[in-house]
Amino acid sequence: MLKIIYNVFFRAFSLTAVSVIFFSLLTPISGISEVPILQPGSPGEPTKVIDSETAIAIANTSYTAADVDFMQGMIIHHYQAFLMSEMASLRTNNQTILDLAGRIDISQQDEISFMENWLLDMGQTVPDPIECI
DSSP, X not given: OHHHHHHHHHHHHHHHHHHHHHHHHHSOOTTOOOOOEEEOOSTTSOXXXXXXXXXXXXXXXXXXXXXXXXXXXXXXXXHHHHHHHHHHHHHOOOHHHHHHHHHHHHHHHHHHHHHHHXXXXXXXXXXXXXXXX
């Protein structure tokens, strides 16, 4: 008989304890302070504490005007490297330099293509490097 009472009491107590723990985890705890969101500063500048709206706006920024300017300028820069690699065969017979020029030729074209596609995906203007040189 004691064993039956013990089992009923133990199971009832266990169910009650689990229920209390479970529902207490669902209840918001008051008094928890909000964790600050820190934005690192530029070199030499201090770190700033920003609010959640600002942090969300920063996180939702897919690119900036500076990113676009950089990519547009880099297309021209890489095109210049491509042009110089094309000149190698006219200026040397050194196979090491010609091999390097061949690798530069291929890599610069791939990188230019990547940057052009990125700009197009962002709805931005793709510069014509021939017109810019």
